[in-house]
Amino acid sequence: MPGDLPDYFFRIRENGAAVFRVDTENRQRRIEMDQIAVVNVKNGEIKPHGDRALSDADLATIRDWMTARTELLARRDIDDIHRAVDHLNLTAQWAQSKATDAQLNAVTDALLLAMHDLRSVLVRRKADRLMKAAGEG
Template sequence: MGDLPDYYFRVRENGAAVFRVDTENRQRRLEMDLIAMVNTRNGEIKPQGDRKLSDEDLAQIRSWLAARQQLLAARDIDDILRTVDHLNLTAHWAQTKAGEAQLEQVTDALLLAMHDLRTVLVKKKADRLTRTGGAQD
């Protein structure tokens, strides 16, 4: 087999299952041994079974965890920027293409969601300005 990594991370909703990849066995088959579960939200690493993770295991897992958290944060920002684009497209649709029945179907939901978002953003902005202003005194 080609150059396989020593570890495989099966991504799950909030983290990954970590497998040690073994190609150096008597049967010359690819084996994957579950060694740990990782939570990307809180950084928790749980060894599986009675397993004791080596320093190398922990280093590899922590490296993957840091890269994964960075990737997820970048995806979050990208999703939000796509939402801004989608809001602009929605405004154009409402102004130029939407029929009365279509507008009736979506207006209340959009107005409530946008009001909620505006409220949160204004509060967060005020909190940031208050902290920044207080730090300059």
């Protein structure tokens, strides 16, 4: 039937999700969602909800979702960094061509400190990688 629902629903939370089993096979033909677990993608923890015992199928589906979610979040992190580079370039263009003195006064110190901090971290991490590569080579 078109529009068949999945067997599980993952309600996204800060560090993971609440996991629900979806049931449409009841007399009223209503969608029922029964919470079966809470998962934390940061530490890999899967906690059954209440006194439930999770089946092997439940655990396999949850682990597959956790793997996919972790990969999605990693891709988003990199995409956010690429957007930050774009924003830095747009900020430079704005500062050079459009910003008023008052606008620059409002943001210059915060931008300089943030850029100095970022530069320090990037230089230190690059030096670490170069030293490690030199030690391996």
